[in-house]
Structures are given as C-alpha cells and as structure tokens.
Amino acid sequence: MTSATDIKQLLQHHGIQPSVQRVAIAEHVLATDRHPSADQVLQEVQRKLPVVSRATVYNTLKLFVEKGLLRQYQIAEGPTVYDANIERHHHLIDEETGRVIDIPWDAVEVKNVEGLEGFEVDSYMVVLRGRRRDGS
C-alpha cells in the first residue's frame, strides 16, 4: 500500500514538486510490476485524472528517471518502457504477449564480466526470450 501522502513524500524526498499530475502518474507507474510505455501510462492516468496531457506524461517520466525513481529500457520491439524496479535484475520477454517480465538477479548467474578483456563494464543484464510455463 502506497497512499497518496506517501507518494507525495517520496516525490518530495527526491526533490520533485508533487503536483496533482505527478502524483497521479507516480501512483500508477511506481506501483506496477508491468513495464508500461509512455502512452500506456497516459491512457491509465487519464482514467483517474482526465486533465493530464501527453507532454506532461513524457516530461514526468523523464523526470522520474533523472531522479532515480524509475528505470527506462528499450529491450523489446516497440516503444521505450518504464520500470519501477530499480534494483538490478534481468528481463524475460514473453514472445507470445510481448510482455517484459522481471527475473531476480540471483535466478541466473553471470560469470567473468569483470574479466572481460578490453572493456570497462558499468552494468549488465541478461535478456531472455521465451514464455511462462503453463502453471505460472
């Protein structure tokens, strides 16, 4: 449960003025484990708060990324998606639905990244393609 006041405080602690629009956007995008695109966020938010513009959604998502509240990825076909999970983790793309699913960092093991010759690596993730197994 993240109440509206909690959201406001969270934004303020990150140096973000909690306007009505920003709180509404935060409530949706920070609470989901989906990986919505900017236009999906716009659709969702407009149901609760009809007076929000496309420009504000794009501006706000960018702001949240800059302030470290969100990550932004371009991993599958289609538009940039936003990710409220800011811990390091991997991603699986469901090839049937196109949906991006979080995979815990320790679910797979990646070795020898530090020893990679000729490169300095800041971060990495495994991107998998497949599908959910039936009972899941």
Add this chain to the structure above:
Amino acid sequence: MTSATDIKQLLQHHGIQPSVQRVAIAEHVLATDRHPSADQVLQEVQRKLPVVSRATVYNTLKLFVEKGLLRQYQIAEGPTVYDANIERHHHLIDEETGRVIDIPWDAVEVKNVEGLEGFEVDSYMVVLRGRRRDGS
C-alpha cells in the same frame, strides 16, 4: 573478401532474387561488424547506388531477416539495428558513442538458465553497458 558474384550466390542459395538493389544492400550490411539502422544502410547504399528507395531498404532488410541472413535487434536507445553476426553472442553498448559491440559467446558465462523456474527459455543474451578500454 566477399565479391559481388559471391553475394549473388549467397542470396540465391537463400531463395532471394539478387536484384541490383539487394546485392548493393547485402554488400554493405553483410560485410560490416557495425550494427547499422535501416536509415544508415540507406545512406551508405545510396552513395554507390543512388537509385535505391527507402521502401526497398526496409523491405530488403526485413527479407534478409526472414531468410536468416541477418538478425534484428532493439537493444539500445534509438532505432532497430541489423546484425550480420548470426552466431549467438552477447552485446556491449558503448555509453559514449552509443555503438553496439559484439561480445563472443564464451567471453562471459551464464549459468542456470535451463533451471529457471516457471519459464521456458528459447534464447538469451547478456547486454552490457560500458566502454572500450583505452588501448583497444
């Protein structure tokens, strides 16, 4: 060295009519270890063959992907890129230049992908972010 006749045979062996445009596109896109976008391919090819249209470049790249001559990725910011390296391998995104660099499959080791609970995995790659080390 991949000569024009070699290219023609390669296309024919993949069931592709080797038109002038397709050969010109193949010469560029199959010979590079860069990861060009469709519009980059268009720019390059038009220098040698001014009579090639945007539609043909998009159509041809799609055809090459369907026929297994090319891979298509959406890994970094920006447009879809095409990859002549059809062996499995990983990718590093140079954060300074934005360039995508191939990393050999055995340069890093990924474990426990088969044991991933709840998912069936068809393929995977490690996507790293960083930069070339000075003398490289």
Add this chain to the structure above:
DNA sequence: CTATAAAATTAGACATTGTCTAATTTGGGA
C-alpha cells in the same frame, strides 16, 4: 491577503522511425 515571478502544464507543431498501398519498372523464361 495580494502581487509577483518561477515552475509546471498544455496544445500542437515538428522530427524520426516504420508500415502500407497503389502505380510503375524490371527481368526471367516461354
């Protein structure tokens, strides 16, 4: 409380990337 200025929001223009259609051109084979 009111005035002022800065910050936030907005509509819509614009750019880029990609798809599609309908018309034209090309070229392989009878």
Add this chain to the structure above:
DNA sequence: TCCCAAATTAGACAATGTCTAATTTTATAG
C-alpha cells in the same frame, strides 16, 4: 520478343518522441 510475376518506388499514413511558446498554477515576498 513478349508476357507477367516479382521487385521497386513515391508518398501517404501511423506511432513514438521532442520541442516551443502560451497559459495556468503555485510558492513566497511584501
């Protein structure tokens, strides 16, 4: 050579994202 299916093409259209200039909202100084 002729025919016709395949290939190419220009340009319309759609989706995604950026930018600008005008308007609205909000914080705060007086």
